[in-house]
Amino acid sequence: MVVSDRERKAGSAAPAGKGRRTAPVPAATPVVSPPVPPGRLLIRHLLGLEGVCREDIQRILDTAETFKEVLDRPIKKVPPLRGQTVVNLFYEPSTRTRISFELAEKRLSADVVNFTASASSVQKGESLRDTVKNILAMKTDVVVIRHPCPGAPHFLTRATDAIIVNAGDGAHEHPTQGLLDMYTLWERWRSFAGRRVLVLGDILHSRVARSNIWGLLTMGAQVAVCGPATLVPACLAQLGVEVFTNVDVALDTGVDAVNVLRIQRERQSSDFLPSLREYSRLFGIDAARAARLRPGGLVMHPGPMNRGVEITSEVADGEASVILDQVTNGLAVRMAVLYLLCGGQAPTASERESE
Amino acid sequence: MSNRSTFRAVAVIAGGRVIDPGSGFDGIADVIIDDKGKIERIERPGRDRRHDRSSGAVLDATGMIVAPGFVDLHTHLREPGREDEETVASGSAAGVRGGFTTLCCMPNTEPPIADQETVRFVLDRALAAPGRVHPVGAITRNREGKSLAEIAEMVAAGAVAFSDDGAPVASAGLLRRAMQYAHMFDVPIVEHCETPELSAQGVMHEGLISTKLGLRGIPAISEEICVARDIALARETGTHLHVAHVSTAGSVAIIRAAKAEGVHVTAEVTPHHLVLTDDWVARDFDPLYKVNPPLRTGDDVMALRQGLVDGTIDCIASDHAPHAEQEKDGEFDLAPFGVVGLETALGVCAKALIETGLADWPLLIDCLSRRPARVFNLPVGEIKPDAPADLVVIDPNEHWTVTPERLTSKSKNSPFYGWELTGLLRSTVVEGRLVHHANGDPGRVLPS
Numbered sequence: 001m002v003v004s005d006r007e008r009k010a011g012s013a014a015p016a017g018k019g020r021r022t023a024p025v026p027a028a029t030p031v032v033s034p035p036v037p038p039g040r041l042l043i044r045h046l047l048g049l050e051g052v053c054r055e056d057i058q059r060i061l062d063t064a065e066t067f068k069e070v071l072d073r074p075i076k077k078v079p080p081l082r083g084q085t086v087v088n089l090f091y092e093p094s095t096r097t098r099i100s101f102e103l104a105e106k107r108l109s110a111d112v113v114n115f116t117a118s119a120s121s122v123q124k125g126e127s128l129r130d131t132v133k134n135i136l137a138m139k140t141d142v143v144v145i146r147h148p149c150p151g152a153p154h155f156l157t158r159a160t161d162a163i164i165v166n167a168g169d170g171a172h173e174h175p176t177q178g179l180l181d182m183y184t185l186w187e188r189w190r191s192f193a194g195r196r197v198l199v200l201g202d203i204l205h206s207r208v209a210r211s212n213i214w215g216l217l218t219m220g221a222q223v224a225v226c227g228p229a230t231l232v233p234a235c236l237a238q239l240g241v242e243v244f245t246n247v248d249v250a251l252d253t254g255v256d257a258v259n260v261l262r263i264q265r266e267r268q269s270s271d272f273l274p275s276l277r278e279y280s281r282l283f284g285i286d287a288a289r290a291a292r293l294r295p296g297g298l299v300m301h302p303g304p305m306n307r308g309v310e311i312t313s314e315v316a317d318g319e320a321s322v323i324l325d326q327v328t329n330g331l332a333v334r335m336a337v338l339y340l341l342c343g344g345q346a347p348t349a350s351e352r353e354s355e
Numbered sequence: 356m357s358n359r360s361t362f363r364a365v366a367v368i369a370g371g372r373v374i375d376p377g378s379g380f381d382g383i384a385d386v387i388i389d390d391k392g393k394i395e396r397i398e399r400p401g402r403d404r405r406h407d408r409s410s411g412a413v414l415d416a417t418g419m420i421v422a423p424g425f426v427d428l429h430t431h432l433r434e435p436g437r438e439d440e441e442t443v444a445s446g447s448a449a450g451v452r453g454g455f456t457t458l459c460c461m462p463n464t465e466p467p468i469a470d471q472e473t474v475r476f477v478l479d480r481a482l483a484a485p486g487r488v489h490p491v492g493a494i495t496r497n498r499e500g501k502s503l504a505e506i507a508e509m510v511a512a513g514a515v516a517f518s519d520d521g522a523p524v525a526s527a528g529l530l531r532r533a534m535q536y537a538h539m540f541d542v543p544i545v546e547h548c549e550t551p552e553l554s555a556q557g558v559m560h561e562g563l564i565s566t567k568l569g570l571r572g573i574p575a576i577s578e579e580i581c582v583a584r585d586i587a588l589a590r591e592t593g594t595h596l597h598v599a600h601v602s603t604a605g606s607v608a609i610i611r612a613a614k615a616e617g618v619h620v621t622a623e624v625t626p627h628h629l630v631l632t633d634d635w636v637a638r639d640f641d642p643l644y645k646v647n648p649p650l651r652t653g654d655d656v657m658a659l660r661q662g663l664v665d666g667t668i669d670c671i672a673s674d675h676a677p678h679a680e681q682e683k684d685g686e687f688d689l690a691p692f693g694v695v696g697l698e699t700a701l702g703v704c705a706k707a708l709i710e711t712g713l714a715d716w717p718l719l720i721d722c723l724s725r726r727p728a729r730v731f732n733l734p735v736g737e738i739k740p741d742a743p744a745d746l747v748v749i750d751p752n753e754h755w756t757v758t759p760e761r762l763t764s765k766s767k768n769s770p771f772y773g774w775e776l777t778g779l780l781r782s783t784v785v786e787g788r789l790v791h792h793a794n795g796d797p798g799r800v801l802p803s
Contacts, residue, residue: 149687155640
């Protein structure tokens with residue numbers, strides 16, 4: 001029943017920003033079993049970027065580009081998710097990610113329900129399973145979940161039949177953030193080959209870092225990671241990244257883009273750091289450090305920024321900064337993810353070129 | 356009087372391969388049981404047993420292994436407090452199905468087993484249990500880690516060892532006093548070795564997998580520092596320290612060195628730590644793989660197996676920890692630690708040790724019976740005249756698949772569903788009574 005639903009949705013999903021579309025053709029030589037028509041995602045849920053194949057990521061980037069064009073139109077709404085209900089299930093305070101998802105869902109004409117639970121209600125009261133069963137009893141198709149516990153979205157895939165999108169699960173992954181970071185780079189670079197990205201800051205607690213690492217490695221970029229030794233998790237190098245604890249040394253290796261992570265103030269009180277002042281001096285990106293990026297180097301930040309701690313205002317508002325582009329791209333990427341997971345197809349290479 | 360008298364008496368276990376690690380005996384023999392539930396003698400097989408005793412079954416053990424009943428030094432029976440998860444009776448029933456004729460139950464109940472009334476309560480409940488049950492008392496009052504519990508009173512009531520299980524005694528000063536005090540009664544101090552400030556609310560082993568999953572890690576040194584500290588206290592006080600559920604290669608090395616030096620230290624390992632690694636947590640964040648100490652790496656698993664085989668680790672203990680389904684079916688971070696293990700212990704250990712060629716049946720049986728009995732000074736675990744007739748009959752060639760339906764524990768939080776295990780518990784005898792038999796009525800008469 002789920003499969004046939006997806007088939008139906010796929011048939012009705014008009015490609016955004018495109019006039020026509022070839023009908024889905026069964027693949028002559030299936031790459032996977034069951035065969036997935038070209039342009040569709042192999043993944044059924046977006047739980048993380050670990051293990052997501054290059055083709056899927058490229059399909060999402062290609063589709064995001066199509067949607068980004070929609071966002072520049074006077075009427076910014078397209079119909080593919082009409083009649084479908086998306087629940088935004090947020091167990092953690094989040095303003096920008098929730099708004100970005102909500103707007104993306106509305107731009108796709110989905111019906112949107114927001115469920116916000118306070119952090120304390122995770123510990124007591126109704127269990128996650130019961131909450132989700134209740135919400136799905138109202139016939140919802142997609143659940144976007146933000147939760148402080150790693151693996152909560154994976155649990156939902158066991159407990160429900162809905163399509164699950166991870167909007168951040170503890171320190172595990174934040175795949176749409178990883179994708180929008182990658183889209184922001186890809187928009188400029190068009191290829192990750194030979195590119196080197198530095199992820200900087202509190203790696204231990206960062207879901208953004210993990211999603212960036214997996215996605216960028218899959219797409220063929222080199223990834224360097226840098227942070228205080230207390231905030232670099234065990235065995236990190238085994239993921240295939242270079243690990244630094246000195247940002248100047250890391251920058252000297254030649255960096256095309258630095259993704260500056262937010263440093264949480266509570267890391268100081270829990271003795272990961274002696275002071276934010278010292279962090280800022282050792283790891284903060286200021287103009288002098290930004291100037292040591294490779295020519296055309298980019299500065300990213302997932303937000304919200306602590307200006308003067310991990311990044312100076314001069315850099316955040318400067319030439320190299322693509323921080324506001326990330327926000328706009330987040331909308332396009334989330335539209336692409338929802339559209340593709342609900343059965344839509346990515347544009348083919350020839351369609352992209354015909355633009 | 357225990358309700359064991361309602362079970363059928365056994366007169367003879369005939370024709371099996373009798374393995375008694377205590378005497379080193381390993382051969383085909385008949386075990387004759389007297390009408391007081393004790394072993395009368397072991398003798399050559401083949402005699403017609405029909406008229407030995409007017410009452411009592413004759414179990415045909417041809418093709419089977421006959422061994423001392425298993426002794427578990429580390430069981431959570433949840434009574435009093437969480438009778439929805441397990442009771443003394445239900446846990447003991449699960450135990451005898453897994454071959455455990457003796458269970459030593461940990462004091463992290465509600466209220467904790469931390470005074471003589473609660474020790475007596477558990478022993479009273481044990482009258483309705485098919486197997487033997489010995490309470491382990493808390494080291495500290497109310498298991499709060501602040502002041503000494505009435506250890507002597509609990510010894511008098513029947514506690515066989517002392518532990519604040521679930522947590523170590525965090526204060527080295529208090530643990531030193533506890534060891535000095537316990538030494539007067541010759542009872543072991545059992546430590547759950549963990550350094551709280553190093554575990555820091557961790558939920559799995561700290562390493563590559565915790566890094567991938569973003570779950571808070573419990574580093575190996577959290578255990579090893581506590582093992583080293585406790586061994587230093589055991590060395591100084593001369594008190595017998597028993598290290599519960601050893602999980603790291605580093606701990607094995609520390610214990611090996613301490614034993615070589617003559618410190619009175621013993622140790623146990625769980626079946627799940629002998630076969631599972633932290634990679635299993637990466638399977639969908641399933642809380643069924645959440646245990647404390649956490650599942651470690653492949654290198655740790657190999658060191659634990661080696662430590663058991665070379666005697667550094669004395670015995671296998673289940674750490675049977677029943678949890679209600681709803682508590683183990685949710686977010687990994689929020690689920691309680693622990694898995695049930697009484698009914699799968701034999702097959703899982705056979706997989707870890709026998710199927711790998713590291714050990715033979717006599718050694719595995721020793722680790723499950725005589726060796727743990729000696730650690731807690733319990734008068735069981737051997738097949739010899741006048742010893743209690745606590746025996747198991749194992750079909751070493753029978754395979755079975757673990758399913759929730761096959762487990763009788765009140766809780767079903769096993770990490771081994773779908774595993775095919777070798778070695779089926781055919782019969783379990785406690786005090787000469789047939790408390791478990793896999794295939795219905797065992798019959799009276801031997802085939803001629």
